[in-house]
Amino acid sequence: MHLRVIHRTTFTYAGQAHDSFNEVRLRPVDDDAQRCHSFKLNLSPAATTREYTDFYGNTVHYFEVPADHRKLVIEAASNVETTPLSARPAIPRVEISDLERSAEREMLAEFYTSSHYVPLDVELWREAQDALAEGRSDVWGDVRRLGEHIYRRFAYRPKSTGVNTRATDVLKLRMGVCQDFAHVHLGLCRSMGIPARYVSGYFFNTTRRPREIEASHAWIEAYVPGYGWAAYDPTHERVADERYVKIATGRDYADIRPVNGTYRGPPTRSLKVVVTVREAPAPVAVATA
Amino acid sequence: MSILNPHYDSGAFFDEMFAGTEAAGTRPHYSRLAERLGRLPEDEFNRRRAAVDSAFLRRGVTFTVYNDTQGTERIFPFDLIPRIIPDHEWRRIEAGLIQRLHALNLFLDDIYHGQKCLKDKIVPAALILGAKHFRREFMNFSVPRGIYVHICGSDLIRDHQGNYLVLEDNLRCPSGASYMIENRAAMRRAFPNLFQSYGVRPVESYGDDLLKAMLHLAPGKDKPNVVLLTPGVFNSAYFEHCFLARQMGIPIVEGRDLVVRDAHVYMRTTAGLVPVDVIYRRIDDDFLDPTVFRGDSMLGVPGLVNAYRAGHVALANSIGTGVADDKVIYAYVPKLIKYYLGEEPLLPNVNTYLASEPLDRKYILENIEKLVVKSANEAGGYGMLIGPHSTKAECESFRAQVAANPRNFIGQDPIQLSRSPTWCDGQLEGRHVDLRPYILYGEKITVTPGGLTRVALRKGSLVVNSSQGGGSKDTWVLKGDE
Structure with a gap:
């Protein structure tokens, strides 16, 4: 599937802002399930961007706006081609005991220990025990059952949580948005010893009603030995398929903040984020002379 | 009366200056110092000590103690008896x-x-x-x-046999080099002639x-x-x-x-x-x-x-x-x-148990009152338990912390730190010391000959950190062995 994504972030300040330094993670990754054919970062005021690849393989662009400005617009435009599930390799059945014995597990330690948004409290372990009360199956089977558990037992309520809400808070509230569901899912998987990481990205909503708000999305990936990272979306109770565009991965939200920065100037500012995901025609190969 | 203490007792520790339990067995590299101190009347020694203290205060050689309700800058207490290290x-x-x-x-x-x-x-x-x-x-x-x-x-320490061991490395923002230089300046003023003859x-x-x-x-x-x-x-x-x-x-x-x-x-x-x-x-x-x-x-x-x-x-x-x-x-x-x-370490570590390893953890939890337990990321003597010197309640509290977060703790055999004669309450007594040399990596790696010798001024104390009641001494590295 060919998708065109526009992600526009607008900061409007109550006065003149200056010395603005920013890091953004907005470029879709290239992996077995998707290819980013083009990416453009448009900035207003204009600024030179530099980039590096972070620890998790995400592309980070950074730039500075030293001069006075009342408004900062960061617009990322990407064309991405995703692979249908039917064309991806099947996820194998791997026993939990084989995961624990696998050679890779040691190197994945940070994905089954506590992280900022996912402190491995005993409450998460209890919730996971509850969800798997009928007994453990294989690795991927457990990941899916934990995800289904969240879908059924937690209510989707925009604005019920904030950017600082941790997995343990969500467990008490029993409600949240995609970011919260992903954090809880990570907590449940990790409590069961399954390495799992946070994914930020976009979801192409084919059943979208006109004027329905689109936004960034979040889901998780769990590590299945012999396969690699397999993606599951607890907010929609399904395997992430060709409608999902992945931007970045990390231990949790703290590692993948799409836009992160500091500035000097008035403390009051407003933030507006607009995301559109549309199906696009396949890029035409241009013959060069 | 000289300031050398005829009843000086090295105890069961390795003493930097005296080889025997009596003051008689002065180590060769300290003999000239002993001679000088032997001829120095106490009131003269006190006069020089007071002059050095007021110089430190005048020059503003201070440090700040965190978590102290008095919240003040203090002078880093300085002891006038140097620590001497022979060339070999x-x-x-x-x-x-x-x-x-x-x-x-x-x-x-x-x-x-x-x-x-x-x-x-x-x-x-x-x-x-x-x-x-x-x-x-x-x-x-x-x-x-x-x-x-x-x-x-x-940070280096010496055990009861005088072997140098590495206690920890400070690779972030190690501090203290200024005291090394200030201490030297103070000693040069207090004992100008001794310096010239010693070859420091x-x-x-x-x-x-x-x-x-x-x-x-x-x-x-x-x-x-x-x-x-x-x-x-x-x-x-x-x-x-x-x-x-x-x-x-x-x-x-x-x-x-x-x-x-x-x-x-x-x-x-x-x-x-x-x-x-x-x-x-x-x-x-x-x-x-x-x-x-x-x-x-x-x-x-x-x-x-x-x-x-x-x-x-x-x-x-x-x-x-x-x-x-x-x-x-x-x-x-x-x-x-x-x-x-591909080399053997020339300076050994202190024997260390890792709470993250199951067998070591068991040993730490069972023997906590015999061990020194440290938190992995704290410095300056904060977040540390010295088992043999702590109350039952303190040991219990650390036992619980180690069990809850093993990655964050290590245990070490307590080392009987070497002692150095130090002027305490009007006489020379042995006090525990360590040594922090400064290593620079530029074109090549070099070590400044000397360092900061820190001394635990409280009797019996093993904590030398300035923030916890420690003082310092000048450290003399000799050109020769005497």
Whole structure:
């Protein structure tokens, strides 16, 4: 599937802002399930961007706006081609005991220990025990059952949580948005010893009603030995398929903040984020002379 | 009456000055000092002591104690009896420290690039990936000249047989070098003649050597600008920051004095913006740049990390060195020396138990009242239990902490630290000491001959940290053995 994504972030300040330094993670990754054919970062005021690849393989662009400005617009435009599930390799059945014995597990330690948004409290372990009360199956089977558990037992309520809400808070509230569901899912998987990481990205909503708000999305990936990272979306109770565009991965939200920065100037500012995901025609190969 | 104490008792400890239990068996490298002290009347000694104390106060040689309701700057108590190290002992220390810093740099380079030591299972990957000071942001980043640690302060102690052991490495912002130099100045004034006859190696070139190591990081620059970045006047080591900047002849700046433009760092001056090439930073990683690290910090410079990443400015020490001075990683340093250099460690570690290892953890929990237990990421004597000197309740509290978060703790056999004669309440008594030498990595690795000898002034105490009631002594490294 060919998708065109526009992600526009607008900061409007109550006065003149200056010395603005920013890091953004907005470029879709290239992996077995998707290819980013083009990416453009448009900035207003204009600024030179530099980039590096972070620890998790995400592309980070950074730039500075030293001069006075009342408004900062960061617009990322990407064309991405995703692979249908039917064309991806099947996820194998791997026993939990084989995961624990696998050679890779040691190197994945940070994905089954506590992280900022996912402190491995005993409450998460209890919730996971509850969800798997009928007994453990294989690795991927457990990941899916934990995800289904969240879908059924937690209510989707925009604005019920904030950017600082941790997995343990969500467990008490029993409600949240995609970011919260992903954090809880990570907590449940990790409590069961399954390495799992946070994914930020976009979801192409084919059943979208006109004027329905689109936004960034979040889901998780769990590590299945012999396969690699397999993606599951607890907010929609399904395997992430060709409608999902992945931007970045990390231990949790703290590692993948799409836009992160500091500035000097008035403390009051407003933030507006607009995301559109549309199906696009396949890029035409241009013959060069 | 002389100040030498005829009833001096070395006890069961290794004494730096006296070989026997009686004052009679003075070690050869102390004999000239003993002779001099033997001829020195007590009131004359006291006069010199008072002169040194008031000089320290006048010069503002102070430090700040955190978590103290009196919240004051204090003079670092200074003891007039020097600690003396003969040449043959120093050579061994020097070689051991150079070897150690060499290996630690190779380790950091490996951790932030190929992670070969994790793949070869020399260090458990979980320890590094879970370490507080492991800076993922700098994975695959090549630091200027490939040097991670430019300034290192390693703490050495001596056991009951006088063997030197490494207690810990300080690879982030080691402090104390200014006291080493100030102590020397004080001793030169107090005992001018003794110095000349003894052949003591100078420590005063430390500032020059440090500056050279900084300049080494700005190759090809005609006149590189080096600055010292301090958190400001409220930092416990602010005196030292000013002192070292003055010694090096470089500006001392706070975060707000620096500005980043197009990924280059500049210093604000009355004559406009001046480019900065090298920053000797005395600010921890977390506070360097709010864009990348702690967003709530006002100490740092927004954009600094990007300028560093773009290769336009050098930082000393580099970002992310704390992963190698973690007290858990410490236990692996002898293995790392063998792994990277193929050599046996010249300076051994203190025997250490890792709470993260099941067998060791069991041992720590069962023997906590016999051990010294330390938290992995704390420094300055905070977050530490000395089992034999602690109450049952303190031991219990640590037992619970270790069980809850084993990754964060180590246990060590308590070492009967060596003692050095120290002037206490009007007479010489043995007090426990350690030694922090300063190692610089510029064109090559060098160790300043001397260091900071810290002394636990409270009778029987093993805690030498200035923040916990410690004092210091001048450290004399001799050109010869006597």
